[in-house]
Amino acid sequence: MPGEATSTRQPGRELRMNHVNNLTMYERRNWPRIVQDIEETLRQCPSLLPAIAVRRFEDGREQRLVVLRGTVPIFYRGVQYNIPMDFWLPAAYPAEPPVLYVVPTRHMQIVPMHPHVGSTGRVYLPGLVTWNASESRLHFIVAEVSSNFSRRPPVYSIHPRNTHATQQSRPAGTGEAATPGHDPTAATDAATGATQHPGRTVLRQRILERARRRFRDEFRRIAELQQALEQEVAAAAQLHDDQGAMRSTTPPEDMAIIQEHARVSQELQAVREEVEAQEEWIDAHRELESDPDLETILASTDAHTNMVTEARASELAIQDTLQLLEDALRRGQIDIDNFLRLVRELAYRRFFICRHLRTLDGNT
DSSP states (O other): OTTSOEEEOOTTOOOOTTOGGGGTTSOGGGHHHHHHHHHHHHHHOTTEEEEEEEEEOTTSOEEEEEEEEEEEEEEETTEEEEEEEEEEEOTTTTSSOOEEEEOOOTTEEEOTTOSSBOTTSBBOOHHHHTOOTTTOOHHHHHHHHHHHHHHSOSEEESOTTOOOOOOOOOOSSSSSOOOOOOOSOOGGGGGGGTTTOHHHHHHHHHHHHHHHHHHHHHHHHHHHHHHHHHHHHHHHHHHHHHHHHHHHHSOHHHHHHHHHHHHHHHHHHHHHHHHHHHHHHHHHTGGGGSOOOHHHHHOOSSHHHHHHHHHHHHHHHHHHHHHHHHHHHHTTSSOHHHHHHHHHHHHHHHHHHHHHHHHHTTOO
16 A cells, blocks of 8 residues: 555464464554453454565564454445454554554455545544553444444445455465455345355355444444544534634634623632631631630630739729828828828728739749
């Protein structure tokens, strides 16, 4: 295939699943994963055969790789067709996705401008773009191939007048990978050549019927999921286009208003969050709304503090009393004799209170 990597089939290099030593071109830690993916793919699509072949790259490099060759069944307008394909596992597999090619026979031609197949036969699918080493699997890609090609086949026959279905054939030896020899014609058209090999035709019909029953429900489910995914992608693309059109047609003044509105909305949201936080704090401290009990707040917690508080209160009371006596003397409400007598009594009492305070403070 021009411009893409090609392959050569080498006799005696067929991959046998019970000999992992054939996978020396891959990292040893990936061998179990590669074998598991190949076996699962062969169970899902028995028409594929594993082999080891040389893949030639467009820069001239050559590399021995595992390839699954054969046909992938599709159902187009209710009729089964078999698409010849190669599934290459790159050296970094499963870190890198597999490389797929449609391999048309001499009676086939690739559909021009196909959404998933290039002119060289290289297959491009969403599952290959979003390939994840830990979650993606090779048989998922095979199912996606069948689903997409069932909606739009990648090849067509260049000899429409030839109604004979070319039978798939393999060399007798096991060392060479089988070369797909199908036209993508309906499996039911094989009746024309049934006169030459009736037993082979019956066996082929039985195999196709078993495969059809096995994969019909799975292919239908995958097709529905693919359709839903395409609808979501189309909706997202339309939304993106609408937003881009709005940005391109909106005047600068309106854009400034929109940006200011967005900024104010963010600040308003921040204020709302702050208000909610304050309301939560208020709800958690509802008991503080009532007037506090001063006696409870000022009550001491030990006997020493109580004695100091009482002594200080007595001293302050004596000071207030002396001040009141001086005011009464100036206004003539008390004579000098009574004033002096009361002052002496209060001074005597204050002396002992101050001494008691010094004792409590440790200043004896």
